[in-house]
Amino acid sequence: MKEGRITIAELGPRLKLIRQELGITQKDLAQALDLNQAILSKFENGGMVYASVLLDVLCFFRGKLNLNFILQPGEEYNINDERGMYTEAKQHDVIIRGKCKMARQDVNKAIEEAKANLQKAIDDLENFCVSE
Numbered sequence: 001m002k003e004g005r006i007t008i009a010e011l012g013p014r015l016k017l018i019r020q021e022l023g024i025t026q027k028d029l030a031q032a033l034d035l036n037q038a039i040l041s042k043f044e045n046g047g048m049v050y051a052s053v054l055l056d057v058l059c060f061f062r063g064k065l066n067l068n069f070i071l072q073p074g075e076e077y078n079i080n081d082e083r084g085m086y087t088e089a090k091q092h093d094v095i096i097r098g099k100c101k102m103a104r105q106d107v108n109k110a111i112e113e114a115k116a117n118l119q120k121a122i123d124d125l126e127n128f129c130v131s132e
Helices: 008-021 026-032 037-044 051-061 088-131
Strands: none
Touching: 008 037, 008 051, 026 037, 026 051, 026 088, 037 051
């Protein structure tokens, strides 16, 4: 292995190839990670991203691939050695979990908006009663 460190500019494209090898679309990965697809695309094409994006992507692949090897500079990564670690059922499970997470966030947002609207209605009613 080559000495040194891998850069974000090298890591993004490397993980893009792995994602493609696994048959995961960029859209599905972005949804599973609750990321904007444009941000994921920027990362995969060697652009700089927030550390949280990098961590989300690495966590997604944790347990599915040898991250120690991915993070080492130099040698090519052969996904065929570990393809069995990431079954279709597991891929489907990850995508469904991502969609459920998005649905929960939508419901929580709707609840917060409803609370705010209810509080505003109560405040308006109190103000009306005080002014009468």
